[in-house]
Every structure is written in structure tokens, then in C-alpha cells.
Amino acid sequence: MTVSVELVDYDNPEQVEELIELLDGYARDPMGGGEPLSEATRQNLPRALAERDFLFSVIAYVDGKPAGLANCIESFSTFACKPIINIHDLAVNKAFRGHGISQALLSGIEKIARQKGSAKVTLEVLSGNIVAINAYKKFGFDGYELDPAMGKAEFWEKKLT
DSSP: OOEEEEEOOTTOHHHHHHHHHHHHHHHHSGGGTSOOOOHHHHHHHHHHHHTOTTEEEEEEEETTEEEEEEEEEEEEETTTTEEEEEEEEEEEOGGGTTSSHHHHHHHHHHHHHHHTTOSEEEEOOOTTOHHHHHHHHHHTOOOOOSOGGGOOOOOOOOOOO
16 A cells, blocks of 8 residues: 555546545535535535635545545644644545545645645544544644643634624
8 A cells, every 4th residue: 555645636536536536525524514515515626726826735645546635724833933734624535534645635734735845734633533542642733722720722713794
């Protein structure tokens, strides 16, 4: 089994289709919300990604077949005065789980983050997603806190649509 991780070229129709299919598989999974991507998202996402230079995606391939995906967003740390890479989506196709694909994706993302001079890589994970939590811990991620007396940071949202 040969695993490789490639930066997605948003102008490459084959890679864009692989990205959409992997993301749709993740969206349909309970950890991704359990709903397929909308037709509007399927149609507009490639252009929307290509228009934003602070986004990048990587796909993990196993023997040339798309096996996993990560969509990342570059942010900025005012305290460190350096970029931050946030992993917005990380998903491994069910057929390829248990083969180290998440570790390969994380390694590829870390390499890009280091090339960009980033202060850190961040992500969110559902507290019930024990497999993902274990994979992230294995790679060196941990909950975020500044002062243990103040507790760990929580990810909150306010939906606008």
C-alpha cells in the first residue's frame, strides 16, 4: 500500500471532483452532520475555494485512489504575529480507515504550515468522535487552554443562515 498526500490544484477538474466526492462522503457521515452536500455547494465550492488564497486542501491517495481529504484555512495569531492553519474538514473514506491516512494528512498539513511559518495548527473535534480524538492525540494535538484554572477553550457558533 502506497500512501501519498497532494496539495489540491483547484483548477484540476479531476482533483476537484475527488475533493467533492470525499467531502460529500464526510458530510453524509454522522460525524459530518449526516446530510449530503447540497447541489449548490457541489457546483459552487470549486470556484469559491479557488477564489480564496487563504484556503488550501490536501488529498491522501492510496495506490492512486483518493482516500482522505483535509480543507484548511489560514488565519493569523496576533500574539505570535504568525499565521495559524486551521483544519476545517478532515475526513477519511470508510474503505481506507485504520490505515494511517489521517496521520499522513496531518503530516502533509504540518509540512505546509511549517513552510508558511505558522505558529500552530488548530482543529475542532466532536467530543464523541473517539477515533478522531485518538488520531489527533497520537499526532500531538491536545485541548487548548491558557490557564488550567480557566478551563479548556470551547468551540461555539452562531449560524447566520
